[in-house]
Amino acid sequence: MKRWLRAVGSWFDARLKVREVLLPVLQHPIPRAAAGPKGWFYIFGSASMTLLFLQILTGIGLALVYVPAADQAYQSLQYLNYRQPLGWFLRSVHYWSGSLMVVMVLVHMTQVFLHGAYKYPRELTWVLGVFLLLLTLGLAFSGQVLRWDADAYWGLGVGASMAGRVPVLGPAVVTLLLGGPVIGGDTLSRFFALHVFILPGLLLTVLAAHLWLVLTRGISTPPVPGEKVDPKTYDAAYERELRRGVPFLGEALRKDALFSALVVILVVVLAAVAGPKGPSGLPDPAVQGANPRPDWPFLWTFGLLSLAPPGMETFLMLVFPAFLVLGLLLVPFVSNRGERAPSRRPVAVLTVLVGGVALAVLSYAGATADWSPHMGAWSGAPVPEKVVARSAPRELAGAAVFQNKSCRDCHALEGSGGRRGPDLSGVGARLTRDQLIDQVSNGTPGGGNMPAYGKHVSPAEMDALADFLVALRPAGRPPSRTPTQ
Ligand code: HEC
Incomplete structure (x- = not known):
């Protein structure tokens, strides 16, 4: 049996030459220290990727039943929840693994930030990582819209109102997103295309480039206080580090695999215990005092808006997020050299602490605030x-x-x-x-x-x-x- 398998394998490999390409990739050396106990810092990226594959798998399952039409989307979700055997579980896994993917990407970024792993020569890897975060959030938002329930309707209303405030381009952007001036049947088709084709396609492309950089420039060594990054000498020092390195196919891969497996188990347990999210009732724009909430990755914006004076809405909706993204993109360009150890970088540690606390407090405010956005961008004007x-x-x-x-x-x-x-x-x-x-x-x-x-x-x-x-x-x-x- 074994000989037979090997013969088939050789037959294919003689034609595909997979071994020649893949084996060196799997056996590429990584710094020795990154395979030791400190290797546990390096598991979050691969776990994010595992969750992405889980999303693709469950997403295909959902797409087989889901109908992206305004008058049937809601019913098709009800069908999944109550009729289709294990349909509820499929929805549940998709929701929880998506949520966990957002968490995992954030944790991965925090680790990279705290360890100064974005410094020379990995600035581009960081920039692509920021785009991966944005695409992940885009998937979370467009996914929420596909639920086509009250929350989706109002979440989209806020999103459209945000986009509508962009000077000059605003109305065009809204028309492009919604497929017309109003939230209607075309809107759902657009978001479906966005969620299942455009965003995943972009995400996989950017991910490929991200991984390419991770492989070609190698992963960073765990930071050591006093060991400074200097672009002039870094490459030679890293080269020396790799000569004493260990193959990735070994301890490092084992840690990645173990953690990813634990994360998948966590998703399955969460999905089974907590169940799928929504749909929370049909959208009804006539219901006054509807109390919509965005999904948790966006609760903090909701909290921020609820606490801020109404005059700040446009600034907070438009300018603030743009600054946040710009700030993230600029991180490696502010400083790509010097100390990497968190113990020598108090500002970096403080930034993470303040950011984390702000995110938690604002999300809490968003979850509890008795507030809904003032759609001033549409109209509150009195009858003339x-x-x-x-x-x-x-x-x-x-x-x-x-x-x-x-x-x-x-x-x-x-x-x-x-x-x-x-x-x-x-x-x-x-x-x-x-x-x-x-x-x-x-x-x-x-x-x-x-x-x-x-x-x-x-x-x-x-x-x-x-x-x-x-x-x-x-x-x-x-x-x-x-x-x-
Ligand atoms: C959520 C948005 C929305 C709200 C709120 C709304 N309408 Fe409309 N209304 C529309 C749209 C869109 C049309 C265009 C025809 C259609 O799609 O049914 C329309 C059409 C109409 C028409 C027919 C106009 C024509 O020229 O054919 C009248 C009359 C009307 N609305 C009155 C009202 C009144 C009165 C209210 C408040 C009680 C109201 N609408 C609230 C969106 C709205």
Whole structure:
């Protein structure tokens, strides 16, 4: 049997030449100290990668059932949760291993930062690592949107509102992301493509480059106080270190494998005990006081916004994250030489401590704050005075309903207000009273762009609202009498 296997192996290898390429890679020498007890510092990168492969595997499983259509996504998740044998477990593993992947990437980065492993000649490895973090977060966000529940809807609302604040490009970016000016069926298709093709493709590409650098420039030695990095002498010293090195295929690989196995077991246990996340109810934009929360990797932004004065929202949503990312990218360019040991780098240690505490406190605030973002970027503007200057009392009451039910968030009057729905300035000349009431009661059928207000508006309010809408006509135009299609 063994001889037979070896013969088949040789047959393939004579053609593929795998052994020639792969064996040297697996047996490449690593610094002796990195294979000893300090080798336990080096396990987080490979564990992140293991979780990524688990994500790909479970993701393919989910994609077989999930329907990326606005009116079926929610049902397909319910199907996975309750009908499909072990469907809930697949969802659960995907969620928990994704969450753990974010944690693992952060831990990996913290370790690299504290050990000064980003210094010469590994600056580019760090930069690519920052992109890997961003792509991982992008996957977490787009994955949350695919749940297509209330949290997803509002999370996307905040995201779109953030993007909408970008000067000049904002509206174009929002249209690109949402597939139109409003969150609708096209939005889900876009995020599906983003989550299963674009982001994973980018992630694997950047990961390949990251690994290439790890292999060609080698892993850093565990830092020793007093041993400074000097780009002029580093390469020769590292070369000497490797000559006394040990093959990666051995102690180091064993540690990686053991830790990765433990992480996978942790994921399976968490998934079995805690179960899948959501979906948490269908999105309903008409529900006032909805209490949406983003998934935990983004809770800290939510906490930050809830604590900050409203005037700071645009700054915090746009400028602050941009600065954070820029700061991370610049780390190796601020200092790529000198001491690497944490005991000689108090500023680095302090940075990690302050960052960690801030992240924890803000996430806690985000999880508990009774706050939801002020969608100022859409509209909170009052009904223009001109519109109601000569209104009858009941029309005025209707204007108040229009204001209180957040119709203005989506509809403009005389050019001011939200842009998700049409400007309603002349709607009384276009639609009959019955059509108007029908539109408000039933919204866009099939859970589309306009929510149904039937259950959220009393008959008296609806009456007043209809009067107000019918009165929205250019001067001298009669109300519409014939239903239009
Ligand atoms: C979440 C966004 C949103 C909110 C909130 C909203 N609408 Fe709409 N509305 C739309 C969209 C989008 C349309 C376009 C047609 C469609 O998709 O159904 C629309 C269409 C309409 C129309 C038909 C306009 C036309 O020219 O055909 C009327 C009337 C209307 N809305 C009234 C209201 C009123 C009154 C409220 C508040 C009670 C309201 N809408 C709240 C998004 C919204």
